[in-house]
Every structure is written in structure tokens, then in C-alpha cells.
Amino acid sequence: MKRKLVLKRLSASDLTLFEYHYRNTAGAKQKAINLDAAVFVQSLYPGLAETISYARNRIPLNLSIYGPGGAGLHNLQRKILKQQKNWRLNGELIYGPPDEIERYNILSKGDYAILEFSGDTEPYAASLYLIARALPEDAKICQVLEDKYANTFSNRKGMEAISANEFMQIFSGIGLSENHPLLDIIDQDTLEDAAVGGFEGFRKLKKRRQTRGVSQEEFDKAKRSAELVGRLGEEILNVWFEMEKQANRIKDYQWTSGENAIAPYDFELVDNGGLIRTIDAKSTAGDFKNPIHISIGELYEMSDGKVPYDLYRLYMVTETSARLRIATGLKETAVELMKYFTELPDGITVDNISVSPKVLNFEQEIQIDFSDIYDNDND
DSSP: OOOEEEEEEOOHHHHTTBHHHHHTSTTOOOOSEEEOHHHIIIIIOTTHHHHOOSSOOEEEEEEEEEOSTTOOOEEEEEEEEEETTEEEEESSOBOOOGGGTTTTTTOOTTOEEEEEEEOSSSOSEEEEEEEOTTSHHHHHHHHHHHHHHGGGOOSSOOEEEOOHHHHHHHHTTSOOOTTOTTHHHHTHHHHHHHHTTOHHHHHHHHHHTTTTOOOHHHHHHHHHHHHHHHHHHHHHHHHHHHHHHHTTSSSEEEESTTTOTTOSSSEEEEOTTSOEEEEEEEEOSSOTTSOEEEEHHHHHHHHHOSSOEEEEEEESOOSSEEEEEEEOOOHHHHHHHHGGGTTSOTTOOOOEEEEOGGGSOOOOOEEEEOHHHHHHHTO
16 A cells, blocks of 8 residues: 655754754744645545544644654654644654653754654554754765755745655665664565564564564554555456456456455456466565465465466555566475475474565566556546
């Protein structure tokens, strides 16, 4: 699913949400970070203005603050307020944690914050990553952001919606330290892999988060995200199969898991030669190289099923598009893998395995894009 990420250049009035800056800024009255309506409402939450009334002009928010520098989680309860035409991240003044009382003092006008909001129709939580140019570990990040986005901001505009892929491209090449909180943005795929039981994701997170771990909220969010992307991938594939059928490139198909959630595959397809094939859709919002998770039930079906079993890898999945690569006829591979599980001691079973896509023989990429169709539907 599309992540709701924004880059915010902090103004002097934004900084007065923090106690130190409020006490040390002449004439300070505001205790809030301004959220540009053109970004926060029109881009991220287009229906929000209609759901907020005079009687309900505030949205409770679980706020997780990271940074500046390598500072870990500081969790607070705050709210988003609509005040006339203005939207603000508001609440009581934010003090530094008891063991880091001066944590936010280093921030200054022109520093940056990255906000990621959670919630489909309205936010219920947000992660706030603070970046201070005065800190050595943040200075190079500020410089990269200045180089790329300086022309985006002005005295009237201080916030910009940015895609997750763009953030990943920016930050993956600047050599962040292993414990830097911004790795959360880059390594969202790693967190989701761990949330669905992937050992590789668990191993990477354990190494990178030795001091701060993973909160239950982060873990649950990543798990929900993986489940939603999985469902979305199936929905996209269902529409694509229907178009393939109408174009006479396949004879027929059925969305099996749509009717039976425990089926060991997602679709049954009949090709133009009358051959039936079973298909499992494996979806990720991230890159093709992300691990693929296969249950033992699916592996049994691959090895013992009476018809060919194909794996459809959907990646870079959005609400209206995906990239697709197909690995066909996995029976031989599954038979070889099943041999490793027959020698386990009595009472010991394996529930699922993680597979690197590079070990399977995938065909060339197919690009699926339904954005024009949905745009026409909304006209």
C-alpha cells in the first residue's frame, strides 16, 4: 500500500512545539507543527476535511519521535487540530525524555523532519524523524535534502509529499550508521519480512536495532501492511486475468483463494490449449529481490499436485499497478525441497520457508498499470 510520507522543513514556529524552543523564542505563542493543507489534506487525506466538524476538530495521535541524530524512540500521545483553515500537529509542549532532557535543544530553523502517517482515511499514528544539521550524523543527510529539495520550499511552503521509493534512493547511498532511525524508512521491506516470519528480516533488524528494538505498534503495522499488499496483489492479478481472457490469451480462470482462504494456491487458470494450471500470487510493495514466503501447504501442492504449479511474483505493488514476473512448473523444485523435511525428528514440522527470487527461473518482467482505467471510472 502507498505509504504516507512527507518532508517538512522546520520553521521557527514549528520548533516551539518543543519546550526548550518555546521558552527561548521571543514572542512564542504556538505549540504546534504546521501541516500544509495542500499536502496533508489534499494529497494524503483528501476526505478528511469532510469528516472533521466543529464539534470534532481534533484527531488523537500516537506520536513516535526518532532523532535528531541516532536518538531512539520517544513515544507520546498528541493530536492533530483543525483551527479555522489551518491543520497542526498539536498538544502539550514536548520535553526531552528524562534521560535525554536536552535532546531537542540542538534543533534549529531550517532543519528537517520526516513524517510518516498511519491510517487510510484519517491518521491514528505518526512517526516523526528529526534531522539536525548541527549533529555530525545528520549533517550529510541535511545536505542531501538541501541539494534535492531546496527549490521546493519557500516562506509559504514548508512541506512536500515524497514517495517511499524516492526516500529510499536518497538515503540508501549516503552511508547511514547501522543504528540510525532513518533506516526505518529504507528498511520497511525488512520489517515486513520479519513481521511475516522471515528469518532474513529478523536477522537484519536484530543487528541494526540492538538498542531500540521494534515496538509492538511497528510490528503490527508492518504485518497489516504485508497482508494488505498480498490482498491487493491478488486483486490486481484478478483484473489482469480478466483482461487476458477478454483478449483471448487465456481460456478461463478462477480466483480460488477469494472463495477459500485456506486454499494452497490463489488462482486456477485454463490456457488456450485446455491445460489447467494452479497459480500462487506472491506480492510485495518493495523490490523484486525481497524474499518470497512459501507455506508447507503450498510446497506440498507444488510437489504432489496433479497440475502444473506456477508462481506469480508481483512487486512494486500500488493501488493501480504492479510489476510481474512468472516462474512456471515448480514441481521439480518443490520435490527437491521437500526431501529436506522428511528427515526431521518425530513431532517436528516446518510451517513455511523463505526463498530468494534469484534461485527460481523467472520469466521477463510484465508491467501492469490500471491507472487510466480507474481515472476514467472517476470522471
